[in-house]
Amino acid sequence: MAAELQTRYSEPQRHYHTLEHISYMLRALELNGRGNETIELAIWFHDCVYDPVKGSPWNERESIRVFEEFADSTKSHTMAGLKESVSALIEATILHRLPDVLPERLSASEVAMFLDLDMSILAESPAVYETYSRQIREEYSQYSAESYRLGRSKVLQGFLLHEHIFLGPETEEMEQRARENIEGEITRLMIPST
Known part of the structure; x- marks a missing residue:
C-alpha cells in the first residue's frame, strides 16, 4: 500500500496535496510528541484521492473508500478496530469541524489535533x-x-x-x-x- 500511496500523492494534478503535505503533517504530529496510529493513518489516507474538478466532498469520500478497502484487505483485528475512527477523521476534513457524534474509540481532542495539523499551513x-x-x-x-x-x-x-x-x-x-x-x-x- 505504501507504493500505491506514493503514486497517488505524486499525481500530476497535485501541487500542494503531495507527499510533502503528508510529511509536513507527520513532522508536526511528531513535534507535538504524539505517537498516534489513528491520526497517522488518517494523515496518510486523508487526501489519497484528490481531483480538483470533482472537489469536496467527493475527494474525502473516495479517500475513505480507499482506506476502508485497504483496512478490510489486511484482515487485521487491529486495523478493524481503527477503521471507524480513521474514517471519521477523514470525513471531518469535509467541513473542518468536530463531528456531532464521535466513534467510541476517538476523542474530540484527537479530531481537533488532526484538523489543526491539516490546517496548520x-x-x-x-x-x-x-x-x-x-x-x-x-x-x-x-x-x-x-x-x-x-x-x-x-x-x-x-x-x-x-x-x-x-x-x-x-x-x-x-x-x-x-x-x-x-x-x-x-x-x-x-x-x-x-
Missing part, C-alpha cells in the same frame, strides 16, 4: 503561505483567473467566518497568523493580474 510564515497559495492555484489551473478569484475568495471568507480556525488548545498565536495570511491572500486576489 495557514499559520505559517507569509513566505511559506504564499508558496502554498500558489500551489493551490496551480491545482485549480483549469479555472479562469476570474472564476478562481471568486471561488477561492469564497473559501477563504468561509475560514474567516469561523469563530476559530484551529480547534485545539493553545492555538491563539496560530489563529492570528492564519487570519493575517488569509486576509493577505484575499487582498491579493482582488488585484487584477496583468
Whole structure:
C-alpha cells in the first residue's frame, strides 16, 4: 500500500496535496510528541484521492473508500478496530469541524489535533503561505483567473467566518497568523493580474 500511496500523492494534478503535505503533517504530529496510529493513518489516507474538478466532498469520500478497502484487505483485528475512527477523521476534513457524534474509540481532542495539523499551513510564515497559495492555484489551473478569484475568495471568507480556525488548545498565536495570511491572500486576489 505504501507504493500505491506514493503514486497517488505524486499525481500530476497535485501541487500542494503531495507527499510533502503528508510529511509536513507527520513532522508536526511528531513535534507535538504524539505517537498516534489513528491520526497517522488518517494523515496518510486523508487526501489519497484528490481531483480538483470533482472537489469536496467527493475527494474525502473516495479517500475513505480507499482506506476502508485497504483496512478490510489486511484482515487485521487491529486495523478493524481503527477503521471507524480513521474514517471519521477523514470525513471531518469535509467541513473542518468536530463531528456531532464521535466513534467510541476517538476523542474530540484527537479530531481537533488532526484538523489543526491539516490546517496548520495557514499559520505559517507569509513566505511559506504564499508558496502554498500558489500551489493551490496551480491545482485549480483549469479555472479562469476570474472564476478562481471568486471561488477561492469564497473559501477563504468561509475560514474567516469561523469563530476559530484551529480547534485545539493553545492555538491563539496560530489563529492570528492564519487570519493575517488569509486576509493577505484575499487582498491579493482582488488585484487584477496583468
